[in-house]
Amino acid sequence: MKINIRNFALAAVSAASLAACTSIETYPDGRVDFDEIFANNKLTAGYLNGCYSTFNMVLDADISYGTNSFLDAATDNAHDVDDLTSGQFALWNNGGLTVVSNPIVKLDRWANYYEVISRLNIFINNIDEANVLNEANRTRWKGEAHGLRAYFYLRLAKLYGGVPIILDQKDYSQYDYSKVRPATFNEVARQIIKDCNEVLNNPEIDWKSGVSDKDFTRINKAMASAIMSEAALYAASPLNADDENAMTWAEAAEICKKAMTDCASNGYKLFTTVPGSANNANLIACTAYDNMFIQKPVFDNSNDPECILGKARVQVWNNNTAPIIAGHTRAGACPSQELVDCYETTDGKRPILGYSDAEHLQPIINPEATLYDEKNPYANRDPRLKATIYYNGAYGHLQESTPNPTIYTGKGAKHEYATNTLKNTRTGYYLHKYFNITSTRVANNDGYLREFRFAELCLNYAEAAFEAYGTGMPDDAYKAINDVRARVKMPSIPKGLDPEELRARIRNERRIEFAFENHRFYDVRRWKILDETAVVTGMIPVDETITEEPILDEDGNPELDDEGNVKTMEVRKCESYQRISVGKSAAVADKFLRLPVPIAEAVNLKSHTGLEFQNPGWGK
Numbered sequence: 137m138k139i140n141i142r143n144f145a146l147a148a149v150s151a152a153s154l155a156a157c158t159s160i161e162t163y164p165d166g167r168v169d170f171d172e173i174f175a176n177n178k179l180t181a182g183y184l185n186g187c188y189s190t191f192n193m194v195l196d197a198d199i200s201y202g203t204n205s206f207l208d209a210a211t212d213n214a215h216d217v218d219d220l221t222s223g224q225f226a227l228w229n230n231g232g233l234t235v236v237s238n239p240i241v242k243l244d245r246w247a248n249y250y251e252v253i254s255r256l257n258i259f260i261n262n263i264d265e266a267n268v269l270n271e272a273n274r275t276r277w278k279g280e281a282h283g284l285r286a287y288f289y290l291r292l293a294k295l296y297g298g299v300p301i302i303l304d305q306k307d308y309s310q311y312d313y314s315k316v317r318p319a320t321f322n323e324v325a326r327q328i329i330k331d332c333n334e335v336l337n338n339p340e341i342d343w344k345s346g347v348s349d350k351d352f353t354r355i356n357k358a359m360a361s362a363i364m365s366e367a368a369l370y371a372a373s374p375l376n377a378d379d380e381n382a383m384t385w386a387e388a389a390e391i392c393k394k395a396m397t398d399c400a401s402n403g404y405k406l407f408t409t410v411p412g413s414a415n416n417a418n419l420i421a422c423t424a425y426d427n428m429f430i431q432k433p434v435f436d437n438s439n440d441p442e443c444i445l446g447k448a449r450v451q452v453w454n455n456n457t458a459p460i461i462a463g464h465t466r467a468g469a470c471p472s473q474e475l476v477d478c479y480e481t482t483d484g485k486r487p488i489l490g491y492s493d494a495e496h497l498q499p500i501i502n503p504e505a506t507l508y509d510e511k512n513p514y515a516n517r518d519p520r521l522k523a524t525i526y527y528n529g530a531y532g533h534l535q536e537s538t539p540n541p542t543i544y545t546g547k548g549a550k551h552e553y554a555t556n557t558l559k560n561t562r563t564g565y566y567l568h569k570y571f572n573i574t575s576t577r578v579a580n581n582d583g584y585l586r587e588f589r590f591a592e593l594c595l596n597y598a599e600a601a602f603e604a605y606g607t608g609m610p611d612d613a614y615k616a617i618n619d620v621r622a623r624v625k626m627p628s629i630p631k632g633l634d635p636e637e638l639r640a641r642i643r644n645e646r647r648i649e650f651a652f653e654n655h656r657f658y659d660v661r662r663w664k665i666l667d668e669t670a671v672v673t674g675m676i677p678v679d680e681t682i683t684e685e686p687i688l689d690e691d692g693n694p695e696l697d698d699e700g701n702v703k704t705m706e707v708r709k710c711e712s713y714q715r716i717s718v719g720k721s722a723a724v725a726d727k728f729l730r731l732p733v734p735i736a737e738a739v740n741l742k743s744h745t746g747l748e749f750q751n752p753g754w755g756k
Contacts, residue, residue: 170258170307174266184259184277187284190252192353192447194291197242198654199448199585201225204455206469206567210240211656212669213647214469214567215718217558225469231722235735235754243295246734249288250302256285257305272340279338283355286331286363293324294370294658297730297751298379300741301327313744320379325371328363329391335360336398343402345435352435358399358444362588365395369596372603373662375729385604389613392597396590396616399444404590406623407431407442425624426523429570429583444593446586453575453582458526458543458551458566459559463577466558469652471525471565473673473715476514478648479521481507484627486644487517496673497715511712513675519624524651526551526566528677528710544708546677553676553716563674563718569652585653591620592655595646602642606635617645661729670724671717679711727753 173179201207202216202224209216209225216225227239238244259281268274292299298320305311335341336357345354370376372388407428433443440446453461456468474496477488487508492498501508507516514527526532532543532551545553545564554560570583594616601613618628629641643663647656660666686694687703695703732754733741741749 170262174262177267177269180263180266180268181273181277183255184281187252187255187259187281188353190248190255191284191287194245194248195353195445195447195587197448198587199450200455201240201242203466204451204468206456206652207240207243207654207657208652209469210721210723211660212472212672212721213475213651213656214471215562215672215674216469217467217560217562219562219719220556220558228723229719229721233723233728233731235732235738235750238731243731244734245291246296246737249292253285253288253292253302254305254308256281256288257303258308260285261304261306275338276340279335279341280355282331282334283341283360283363286328286335286360286367287355289324289328289331290363290367293321293328293367295731296733297321297376298324300749303327313741316741316745318747318749320382321376322371322379322382325367325376325383328367332360332364332367336364343399343404344437347435349435352433353445353447358402358404359588361395361399362444362593365392365593365596366588368392369600370658370662372600374664375662385600389597389600389604392593392600393612396593396597399590399593403437403441404444404593405441406590406594406619407440408623423519423523423624425520426569429586430572432584433586442590443586444588444590446584446589448585449580450570450582450585451575451580452567452569452571453580456567457571458532458561460532460573461575461577464559467561467566469567470561470563470674471567471651472563472718473565473675474671475647475651476521476525476527476565476675478644479518480626480644481505482516482518482626483507484629486641487513494671495717496671497717499715511710513713518626518648520648520651522568523624524567524569524648526568528564528713530568542707544677546680546708546710549708553674561674563672564676564716565674567652591649594620595642595649599642599646602638607631607633607638617642620645620649664729666729667724667726670721672719672721674716674718675713676716677708677710677712678714681709681711683707683709725753727751 173183202209203218205216205218205225206214208214210228216223218224219226224239224241232239260278263274263278263281266274268277289299289301298318300316301319301324302316335355341355341357343357345351345356368383368388368391371383372385376382408424409427410424411422411427428440428442431440432449433440433446437443450456452468454464455466457464458467477499480486485505485507486502487505489500489502492500501510509515514521514529521527522530526543528543528545530543532541543551543566545551545561551566552560553562553564555562570585572581572583575581598609598613598617601609614629614631621628629638633641643659646659650656660669683706684704685707687705689695697703730751733750738750741747
């Protein structure tokens with residue numbers, strides 16, 4: 137629980153000193169007294185801005201876990217090529233997490249999050265007496281600090297569970313850590329919701345952030361609603377349901393519904409803008425769903441009414457897709473066959489109901505999914521499959537200099553399945569989501585990750601309502617999930633399904649809608665199905681026929697080279713596919729449901745309090 141406030145206070149002075157009118161005394165070691173900070177309007181503002189700097193760094197960090205990869209590679213959604221270099225995901229999946237070392241470095245955030253929470257506590261407990269020249273600013277700043285504290289406690293609780301709740305710090309040096317107590321997840325969730333209500337009831341905070349893009353990540357009421365919705369959903373979930381005084385699913389449904397309806401009443405809605413002709417000509421995006429992830433969110437949501445909080449630009453072209461653009465270095469997080477199997481056929485049927493073997497090489501094909509063809513498995517599928525994943529035979533959105541824009545993963549093809557290079561897929565698939573073909577070595581034009589978006593509020597409510605009321609859940613809960621499906625022209629989930637089938641459909645919808653958005657890692661934990669997600673498989677084409685065919689111009693005539701010869705391209709036709717084993721995670725025992733409290737922190741807390749803070753399965 138060590139926190140270096142001295143350096144932060146000095147940073148706050150630096151942020152505001154050029155504009156400050158007051159002379160600030162500094163100590164030989166660089167400290168600035170808190171009384172002096174809060175006696176100055178601009179230093180007070182600079183102090184809060186320092187907390188926002190950490191907030192923005194956290195948002196940026198979400199785009200590159202491991203070696204510039206996605207957190208999905210620590211789930212059954214993907215397998216990262218860093219198995220070739222014993223990278224972070226390979227170490228994680230081999231069970232390398234310990235109380236002293238987290239292979240995925242960016243998940244090891246206990247100290248970072250508590251440091252900024254401490255700063256926010258000090259701000260909240262001093263702002264009422266601070267020398268702030270504008271009372272509206274005082275009110276707004278205090279509300280924003282509550283919203284930031286809620287966000288960081290949510291991040292902590294999702295990773296570690298019931299973390300200690302520390303709120304009453306006014307000056308770090310005076311805090312008595314002997315009074316710290318272990319908490320349950322639900323206690324943390326209720327504190328998060330309390331902080332969020334401070335934002336929602338604040339008259340100086342609006343539903344949008346500021347008046348320009350520089351204010352884009354300022355806490356607003358929509359962000360507070362999203363934080364509250366997620367906290368309530370997680371609190372009622374199976375992992376946390378054994379808490380004393382646990383939140384009921386009915387409570388969670390009410391909170392999630394309010395978050396969704398309040399945001400909808402204030403201009404937030406699903407993104408439905410289909411790409412214009414220029415984008416289609418450049419082959420950047422094809423549907424509203426994939427078009428959304430190319431857009432850079434702006435402060436007033438004018439180009440994306442779905443984005444509640446999103447900032448980080450990903451770099452797929454170089455680190456997480458097929459070797460398409462010059463400069464590409466790694467295939468990154470390669471989508472799994474398990475994820476591909478989740479995409480329904482266009483008539484709303486699940487083509488794969490499970491597997492008859494432990495290795496997932498023998499799929500149980502749904503006899504009702506008549507549109508599914510094992511020899512052409514990617515046809516007639518939910519459009520989000522094409523928007524998210526490059527599969528064999530997918531149109532590759534390749535550069536104009538490439539004569540054949542098709543992705544082929546068969547033997548000998550440029551994008552072939554391979555196990556001996558970082559540049560090629562381990563699973564037979566590549567990531568397509570976020571990718572922009574106009575990216576180059578000198579200009580990354582790929583898309584943006586959304587931390588919270590309106591679709592999550594819809595699916596949060598649908599899940600909580602189902603768990604509370606079963607198949608008799610309210611009509612607006614059915615509408616919430618079906619609106620998300622309607623965006624990609626998928627048929628509605630009907631009423632009257634068996635309860636287990638409806639739960640499976642709701643969870644499946646979440647998996648495919650939020651693939652490669654850092655949700656799966658947490659969802660399988662809160663549902664307590666981590667032990668069901670160890671196996672990752674892939675699929676490769678076999679029995680291919682390869683022909684050379686003429687390249688045709690816009691009029692259907694063969695194109696000629698400078699010597700008058702007909703230009704040709706290689707065309708591959710796959711006769712059948714073969715499922716392949718890729719990996720099996722060793723990080724699926726119950727202890728992996730939560731991260732261990734870092735050993736130094738657990739020992740420190742115990743020495744101060746005499747109490748045990750370590751999570752189950754990680755020792756004393």
